[in-house]
Amino acid sequence: MSVETTRVHTQDFSTATSSALHQLLHSPELTFLMEAHDALSAAIAEESGFPGLWASGLSIASSLGYRDANEASWTQVVEVVERMADVTHIPILVDGDSGFGNFNNARLAALKLYQRGASGICLEDKGFPKLNSFVGDKHPLADVKEFSGRLRAVKDTVPEHRFCLIARTEALIAGYDEQEALSRAHAYAEAGADAILIHSRKGTADEVLSFARAWKNRLPLIIVPTKYYRTPVAAYRQASISTVIWANHAMRASVRAMGQVCRRILSEESVAGIEPDVATLEEVFKLMRYDELANAEGRYLPETSASA
Structure with missing residues (x-):
């Protein structure tokens, strides 16, 4: 790869891309992040005009021949993200699953991702190992206080101005109601999350849009419309949603x-x-x-x- 595009992952570089991701999350315009799972797909997404990347856990695992059930180690994910950062100039938000273990695994993974050029990490409130949200019906959630500890550990390890931390609640995936999702999201905001990702496996966006209304923009809200893909993006703009992640489509197209x-x-x-x-x-x-x-x-x- 060229000297011009190969990155020496200094703090200055990671800080710059983190700042860019922070700006995207807080932009008054709806932002779209495109999935990437290796250097080639990352380069294609950037060339296509996307302002940021989603390093998808499902897609990276699939490209490595693993299932999205924490079969790929966090060190393997870090290596893939490093190659993605080497060939691009746009921020990368990494799908960090549930943190690859407890608070210690989560902070180690976040620090290494930051050192290798990632702009942020998204952690979901499940235990370890986690299972892809669209597989089966067994999705036990982590204890709120324990998961909040994972978030605080990441915040204390990688300074806020250098790395974005996204908290993803799987309450709706696990079958809980909106109130449980809101309660968890507020707790994660208190723990230091920079944004909240609300996930749903329904075929319509109704429960996500309802959550957005109740959330009232306390923090930027991120969604992943993999299942409710027929919803017009105008509905997301009207709901003041910050960011839409197209989470696995490059991988699925390549398959x-x-x-x-x-x-x-x-x-x-x-x-x-x-x-x-x-x-x-x-x-x-x-x-x-x-x-x-x-x-x-x-x-x-x-x-x-x-x-x-």
């Missing part, structure tokens, strides 16, 4: 596209037919800045003699 291409190549015993449907090598080279490498060779390599 479908790669499957189709593999089956066609096997069936047709040729790649001639699929060439119009895949990126050219030139597109890949442009995205990965091969031009910068050529320019660098001209600056740093000695000229080859004519007799060589």
Whole structure:
């Protein structure tokens, strides 16, 4: 990767991207974060114009061949996020699951993510190991005081102005009512969260929009409309929601596209037919800045003699 885009993850860099994420969360305009699960998908999302990235736990786990059940370790997630930060210039909000354990695991993961270029972490109020919110019906929640301790540990470890901390409540996912979700969100705000993510597995946005009205913008509110994707974004703007995360769509698109291409190549015993449907090598080279490498060779390599 180019010298210009490769990051030495200093505090100054992480502080700058954290500030950018903070501005996005507090912007009067609705913000959209795009899922990424590796360096390539991160570069594509930035080139497409998204102002920030969501390092999805589901998508990263899937790309590593794991299930979204804390099968991938936090150190593996950190390594993936580091590569994403190396090739982009926009803030990365990392899906930190439930913190990979207790308060100590959560603060260690947050510190390493900050050191490797992440702009913030989102922690959900489940125990360890957690299970993807859309799988099965068993989603026990963490004790409020214990989870608040995880949040405070992260805040005390990574200074507030350098890293954003998002608290995600799974109360609605676990079958509790709005009041329980609100109670937890208020407790997490007291513990130092910079924003609240309210999650739902319903096919409509009704319970999320109801929560938004009751929340009254105490902190920026983030949503993930994976299941209620038919809701017009105008409804989110009207509800003063801060940020929408498109949480797994690049990964899902790649699964479908790669499957189709593999089956066609096997069936047709040729790649001639699929060439119009895949990126050219030139597109890949442009995205990965091969031009910068050529320019660098001209600056740093000695000229080859004519007799060589």
